[in-house]
Amino acid sequence: MSPARLSSRLFSPALPGFDEAAALVTSCAAKVVRLHTGQRSSGIERVRLNQAIGRVLAEPLLADAEQPPFARSTRDGFACRAAEASTHRPLSVAGTTRAGQASSGPLPRGAAWEIMTGAPIPSGADAVIMLEHTIESGAPAEESGAASARAIRLMPSRTIRKGENIVGRGAQAHKGDKLLPPGSLIGAAQIALAASCGSNSLPVFLRPRVAILSTGDELVPISSTPGPSQIRNSSSAMLAAMVTAAGADPWILPIARDTAESLDAALARARAADLLLITGGVSAGKFDLVEPALIRAGARFHFTGVRIQPGKPLVFAEFRRGSTNPAQNESRTKYCFGLPGNPVSSAVTFLLFAAPLIAALAGRRNFGPRFALAHLAEDVKTKPGLTRFLPATCTFAGSEPSVALVPWQGSGDLAAMARANCFLAVPEDAHRLRPGTTVRILLP
Ligand code: AMP
Ligand code: MG
Numbered sequence: 001m002s003p004a005r006l007s008s009r010l011f012s013p014a015l016p017g018f019d020e021a022a023a024l025v026t027s028c029a030a031k032v033v034r035l036h037t038g039q040r041s042s043g044i045e046r047v048r049l050n051q052a053i054g055r056v057l058a059e060p061l062l063a064d065a066e067q068p069p070f071a072r073s074t075r076d077g078f079a080c081r082a083a084e085a086s087t088h089r090p091l092s093v094a095g096t097t098r099a100g101q102a103s104s105g106p107l108p109r110g111a112a113w114e115i116m117t118g119a120p121i122p123s124g125a126d127a128v129i130m131l132e133h134t135i136e137s138g139a140p141a142e143e144s145g146a147a148s149a150r151a152i153r154l155m156p157s158r159t160i161r162k163g164e165n166i167v168g169r170g171a172q173a174h175k176g177d178k179l180l181p182p183g184s185l186i187g188a189a190q191i192a193l194a195a196s197c198g199s200n201s202l203p204v205f206l207r208p209r210v211a212i213l214s215t216g217d218e219l220v221p222i223s224s225t226p227g228p229s230q231i232r233n234s235s236s237a238m239l240a241a242m243v244t245a246a247g248a249d250p251w252i253l254p255i256a257r258d259t260a261e262s263l264d265a266a267l268a269r270a271r272a273a274d275l276l277l278i279t280g281g282v283s284a285g286k287f288d289l290v291e292p293a294l295i296r297a298g299a300r301f302h303f304t305g306v307r308i309q310p311g312k313p314l315v316f317a318e319f320r321r322g323s324t325n326p327a328q329n330e331s332r333t334k335y336c337f338g339l340p341g342n343p344v345s346s347a348v349t350f351l352l353f354a355a356p357l358i359a360a361l362a363g364r365r366n367f368g369p370r371f372a373l374a375h376l377a378e379d380v381k382t383k384p385g386l387t388r389f390l391p392a393t394c395t396f397a398g399s400e401p402s403v404a405l406v407p408w409q410g411s412g413d414l415a416a417m418a419r420a421n422c423f424l425a426v427p428e429d430a431h432r433l434r435p436g437t438t439v440r441i442l443l444p
Helices: 018-037 188-196 235-245 260-270 290-296 326-332 343-361 414-419
Strands: 044-048 077-080 091-097 111-115 127-130 134-138 150-154 178-180 201-205 209-214 249-252 275-279 300-303 315-319 334-339 371-376 387-395 402-405 422-426 438-442
Touching: 018 300, 018 315, 018 343, 077 091, 178 188, 209 235, 209 260, 235 249, 235 275, 235 343, 260 275, 260 290, 275 343, 290 315, 290 334, 334 343, 343 387, 343 414, 343 438, 371 422, 387 414, 387 438, 402 422
Parallel strands: 091 111, 209 249, 209 275, 275 334, 371 402
Antiparallel strands: 044 201, 077 111, 077 127, 091 150, 134 150, 300 315, 315 334, 371 438, 387 402, 387 422, 422 438
């Protein structure tokens, strides 16, 4: 669906399938990422390395020096000339270098040099024999001149090639190399890399703020005791956790009631956020008033439903604030999801559509939903027509991931979802999936 099909009115064309809806959200996310690329320091802050986990790098990380800074041994063993060691004749041990000691050598002809992991290779050596591949033997008298001198030789069953167990100076990176591009998600490995370059802090994109607006006359806050026909608002807390995991700051708004006034007031407030998540009120019921409220607020719809289950009534819309400059218009676009109220529907549609857009808003280059492949452990009978995402458990114990459904009572079944660790994706055209089939799973 192109933006030309954006509609400012309620409409019910044939619903897009999952792939079509996902492609549309992806194209919006790609626009958001392009905006980030052009962003200046206003959208950037510096955080200390120990605060950087889960943040998104805003500037390239450059190598401050050659990596490694010297040719180093990757093993405890003996530096040697591979050609000499390959004769399997004894090599007298000419010296020892520990990690942290200055580079040593030169290595005399017919000799080996005892070396520890991480130590600089003595000049003249071109390989390191692992300690476990050597035999200690008496030194050849004519070379060592001392009967007690140590000598080693390569085990007869072993071979050694030039360069073995040595990482050359600059083999991993040269000074000034771009080690990580902006848009990289910062995890433990990226923190280690920054630390190795002497960075105590990193420039990261500001976290986007995501408004969470749960709607429904039956909802009460978590700390309240629900009346006979009320339920606690569990979805705001769940979505706040999901928003945090996706790299944004959640902003939970007070519950909105199923009235035009309550929704209008809440929407007016929520639009201060970078992205708006509404839950509930998007189905076909008489009191599902979110879509009309979005229209009054000036939203235009990308879609008002998707051929998926759970989550079919999902709404994806945008607000634009008037400007004749298209570039400015782009940066003023705000996206909004109307997630179906049932908690499992909210969770599935969040993972499929909202999480990628949030990741893009956070500045990430890779923002798709997380799918993996697994083997189906049971027979699954289904009805075609909708792509289904069913709560499931994937076990990683065997040689291949194996997935089985969690019994559930429909998309309000929070307990079933809490026992699951993924969702089994059932293709739209499937009638039955047999045990052993390779299937896709959606990961949280
Ligand atoms: P709706 O989409 O508004 O028709 O809601 C569908 C179902 O989800 C209803 O049973 C609601 O009570 C339930 N529901 C809606 N919002 C929430 C929420 N924030 N927390 C828990 N359940 C909800
Ligand atoms: Mg409702």
